[in-house]
Amino acid sequence: MNALAWLAPVALPIAGALLWPVVGPARRWLLVLAPLPALLLGVFGAPGPPPQLNWLLLEAIADLDIGSRPLLVMTAFVWMVAGASARRIGDDRPAFASLMLLTCAGNVGVLLAADVVTFYVMFAWMTFAAYGLVVHHRTESARRAGRVYVVLAVLGEVALLAGLLLAATHAGTTAMPEVAGSLATAPGRSMIIGLLIGGFGVKVGLVPLHVWLPLAHPAAPVAASAVLSGTMIKAGLVGWLRILPLGEVALPGFGATLIGLGLVGAVLGVVAGTLQSDPKVLLAYSSVSQMGLITTAVGLGLVLPDDATAAVFAAVAYAVHHGIAKASLFLGVGVHKAGTRGWSHRTLLAGMGLAALALAGAPLTTGWIAKQTLKSVADALPEGGGQPLTLALSLAAAGTTVLMVRLLWLVREPSGPRSSPRSDAPADARGVIAPWASIVVAVAVGGWLLPLAVPDAPSLLPLTTSGLWDGLWPVLLGLVPCAGWLRYRPDRRLARASPRPAIPAGDLLLLIERLAPAVSIPAWWLLHRFDAMERRARTFQDVGRVTVRPGALIDHLEDRLTGWRTAGALYVLIGIAVTVALALGTA
Amino acid sequence: MTIGAALPVLLLATSLVPAIATFFIPERSHRLRTALNVIAAVVKVVLVGALVAGVLYFGLEFEWRAAFLPGIDLVLRADPIPLLFVFLSALLWLTTTVYAVGYLADDGHRSRFFGFFGLCVTATVGVALAGNLVTFLVFYELLTVTTYPLVVHDGTAKARAGGRAYLLYTLTGGALLLLGTVWLHALAGPLEFGQTEVVGALAVNHRTTLTIVFVILIVALGFKAALVPLHGWLPQAMVAPAPVSALLHAVAVVKAGAYGIVRVVHDLFGLPLAQDLGVLMPLTIVAAITIVYGSTRALIQDDLKRRLAYSTVSQLSYIVLGISVVSLSSTTGGLVHLVHQGIMKVTLFYCAGNLGKRGVHRVSEMDGIGRRMPVTMLAFTVAAVGMVGIPPTAGFVTKWYLGLGAAEAGQPWIIGVLALSSALNAAYFLPPVARAWLPPDPGERSEPTGRALAGEPGGWLLLPPVATAVSVLGLGILAGAPLSPLTWAAFIAEELMPS
């Protein structure tokens, strides 16, 4: 029974994916129920300790530590909601449904894995299965997004593999806790940690490596985007939390870089997001920004080893909050795209407004709790380093508010039941509203459930008045520029005329794409020349047919040799030579 | 002739006798020929199973010895390493025979084909079970000779050119191997695999000669193991029909080379002596260069089978790399890759054969083929993913162990090479898969020119790739299982490693 509890979360989705074509109409419920065992495991925990699975992969070990349990609950819940809203898509594209299930298995597996190998297997499994989701629509933009996604995913995986190999060798075992522990004293530690940060950074959307995110998330269908931004992005965070030696050793250097990159990400996400015209790209940039904040939390953990547990909790809390809020926003966009009329549009706006407020960290919302815990950890920075950091966090919150207003602006008109074939959600919105509604409720209530889920969470809940004000002023600050913009916004037509956003999605990527040909074209040319050269060289191998000239020489020489006169001369010569050799040679 | 001696000979006979019989089966009687060959293959797998059980569980000793030259015996001995290779060749002979029956349905020379096919497998089993260097040489050369008619089976000008290149390289390799064997024999007298102390004793006053002999042997075997400068024949031998490419370039010929290097480094010279002579580091470097070179050359090959050929060149050197790095994990990695690479590459060649049957020979022609040949492309995808080393496939297990071993041996640069080659593998394996499943614009998918007939080929051609693809996943997921090649390789590595 205990083994079943541990294995079912991963096994059920995989079984579902493999049996999808076989299972009859009931399969529509499979998408929804697949994550259920994971949810139950997360909420109620398993009856016994994790079973020994040394026949699986390379002595797989499963475990559920404190940090990843809430994440497991959030992931499972979001997967169920996404599954529910993706049921209709699943019907006409079985491949999409099985890929969704496979990715779910990977996502859940990452949270459960406790040894380096299984973790890496699940991580890679999730990444490459998600590729199928990204390119589901098969449009040219989806293919380009898929290409960028795969290239960065492969680079990330390769860096990760190298880092894990080096770490595991030093630790001598593959169990993650020991590996993280021994990392502190590993020779060449900085290279290993650099590789790990880079490897997971690709998935988390760390600034220079985030370029795939604004392309891939919008390209996928809404249900997939919700999961991509909601839960899968957190897998990278889990990797950091489990493998980096948080709490064992102070790594000021790496800590500072993480904090720095996190903040840059937060700002870039907000700036680029607001300039977007497609709500899904805007939300993707919002994910980059929010994950930037979480990265600062991890950075704090690295800088202050003794506050590491608080930093981890802050990061987890923030991740859970962001997961649910972002998923609800993506699903909301999905509902909007599916077409809403009259009262359903108004409820949609209300719900998305609630999620937006949560994301901005307005008081009494989950976002507020998460931000406050993050600020409290920041305050613990020595010699007053905390002040500028908390200020930056508040400014980021203001930025997010601006972003959310922009989102609501983009979604403000009811988009009637357009029957464009391309719309990824069915014409009638019935199937999508119910799951969306449930997740909005979760956003409202979730924040308060957090302490219950994690019994020994430090009592950081800032229910003081200063905390309330601390949450409110950034939101107000954010609303000021929006009001100004609403009042004096330029002519409506101009806004609509230039659909291309100032910063196209995948900002840095365009730079790279322009530079890349300068390198790839000569490389390709060189390889082709080398190939051709070898093919020409092969003619040398045809000894017989190389050129006529040497052949003729041999024939000519042979003819002379077998002529009587030359043969006669040679015969006499050899006779003399042999005789002389016999005469003077030593016996 | 105790049972201990009978089994190895029986193993040889199960493919030799049917092969000779097949030569005399008239071309028209397909059923008889197919039945004979498939049954022979099944019997061989059963025998190998018995052999493996005997050695691993009952610790029996299987050895057959016959006087060959005065003072030198022909020895067939079932040590653990040979079993690994025999296990692989027996299994893949079965699947490839099934595949060949389907593939050559309309070929005019099947009796000849299956005859030489059987002889080739006999030689491979002989190479695997060889107990001393002379027996190894005998079967190694027999392998070269019996595979030539297979390479030129089509009889076209291109096939002959491929055959010529193949013989030019492999016979030169054979001549060098003869030179090395004779030299070692002249120095050390009759030499059995496993008696590393004999050569060890020589090292006292013959250091330079032993190094030269080692280099000669490795270069000789390098021709078939396709180390960089000596790999020229492999891409050209791709003209052979698909089942031949599958068995030869995934199992028999190339593996004989790599397996030979394993035997020479571990069972003839012994790791400590090789390390002492300082020959292992150059071998590692050559292997590393081959890995990267093979992958880069594969990048630009548009012809699918040539791309697979260059990938074989690169993948083989994983085995050599694993062997030449002095650490437990990397030896395990090298040995297990012997099996994994075989199974993955065979799957790829089966799929390439199926695609070939449908007129798709080039990567550029693979757009949207996934829709029309889903099963073949699924198997191709699994194997391709395996070659890149993405978990949970067998390829990942090898890469993991090679990386672990490299780090253990204190040579982290090898992990860099593995990383680079994984990226390169992804660069030349994933795009074809992507093109197959996601044609550029689904709307007006350009139907490939009329030649490509729709639909999957027959059952005979589908069963083998599916079976091997499933085993690629199985070997990856159940790597830790008791009887998996990995545990087996680890068991061997512990025995071999001096520490």
Place this chain on the structure above:
Amino acid sequence: MSELSLAAGVLVLVVAGPLLGAVLAVADHGHASSRLVGLVTGLIASAVTVLSVTVAGSGTPLTLVLLAGPGLELTLVADGLAVAMVVMTTIVAIAVAGFATSEDRESPQARHPRFWPVWFALWSALHLLFLAGDLLTAYLMLEAIGVAGAALVSLDGRRHTLLAATRYLYAELVASMTVLAGIALIWHQTGSLRFAELGPELSAHPEGWLALGVVTAGLLLKLPLAPVHLWLPAAHAWAPSAVSPILSAVVVKSAFAVLIRLWFLASPGLVTRHGAQLLGSLGVVAIVWGSVVALRSAHLKQLIAYSTVSQLGFLMLLVPLMQAGSADAWRGGVLYAVAHALAKAALLMAAAVIAEDAERPDVEAVIGAVTRRPLAVFAIGVAALSLVGLPPSGGFVGKWYLLVASLRTGQWWWLPPILVGSLLTAGYLLKLLKRAFATDDLATSRPTASPVAGVGAAPEAAAEPADVGFDARGALALALALVTVVIGVRPAALLELIDIGAPLVTGGG
């Protein structure tokens, strides 16, 4: 006594048997029926078997003095070398007999009145030469073989065969007279021509080297060794298909046997390092030059003839290694000679069968032969195994010992020629095999298969039944080739036979 007389009787039968056949053939005015040929061949074969069994059993050479008269001495010595050579000759002769009789129906030359008598006479001369105990008998037999060979070559009276035969006979004459001059010198210096006796006095005599040098020169031309191989290409290329196996496989070994018997059994004292190294290097020249010209030649039988020139080079490598005192060299060299004879005869028979089908003498005749004559092509393949020296063939064992000997005696410089020679041999044999498997455009001469483009060239040969009737002669060639494989797998028996009466060597292997 009875033991000795049985052996003596057998020896006489071995030598006289073929003569009996010749006489019967003449009596039957030339049209020897296959029954007669079969009977005589069977008789000789059994005699040879008994001989080899007794010699192998006793482990010591068997000597028999037939004529002890002052003028005419005739002693027969059946030592390892002689018996091995006789066995080789008999096997090839049986195969050729089978080949010629089955050939009766088609080609005229086998029924030529002079064929069978001369053929049996040649066979008898070969036996006597190998078993000869004294130099004079050896010389006389060399001359007889020369004449019989030339006669057989010029059998069908066409202009080019006559020309080839003349060229062959003239070269034989010059060589024989040189040998005779040498014999005169030896007789002058030692007073005895018995191999066993002439050695000590010759080496004691101040001018012993002159005599040995002159005889050796004559033997080299008769062998023939590369630079002076003027007569071989024409003779072997134009010999009729039933004759060329005997010529290329066995006749060339006659001079070789006399040479090594003279050098190492008769007068080892006279053999100097320089002399041996000179012969060895001439051997290397032969190997390389023969192979290179063979690679170039477009005429099927010419290619095989030059292959013989090259392979004889391998045999000569035995001389320097023996001089350096390596028993392995003797063993390897003689076994290689036997293996080469069998393989070369098989190759020639198979090539003859295939060339007859295509009615064209050049190499293109072999195109697509694998569909028409599968057994013959398989015979070429197996023969190639032995000629190139790939295991499991007799050629491999021979080369193995030559390589071991050259390493053990420290003369490592013979290694590259052996290896490169083997590769070149593979080169020109591949020319044949490659074409044998050709089934498409190259088949210009015979439109056997219209090239089917596209998926896997399935020649329409699939339509017509691929297996032609059982061709006896192809099977015969294959059987002969497989004998080399048997030698290759079980060489121990033959090696022990060759070791009987081998020259006593100091040190070495």
Place this chain on the structure above:
Amino acid sequence: MNAPMIVAAVVVVVGLSASFAGVAIRGRLRGLVTMGVGTVVMLGVAGPTRPATLGMTLMAGITLAGMLVFARILARLIDGDEPDRRGIDEARR
């Protein structure tokens, strides 16, 4: 090497060079005959005049004569001259 042997040896060498240098078949044949006579004489005077030497010389002489006659017959059968070179190419035509 007594004096008469040396004279015979000279005749042999002359015959040898004539047989190779000879222009036409007849020229070569004459060279061969000279060489034959030289060698037989050489053998005859070689040893002490014992019956053995006489017997051998007789036998060698007869066989050589036989060969030369056969060579003469072949020469007559070939109308026209014999080509100098390896005797394959022209023969084929």
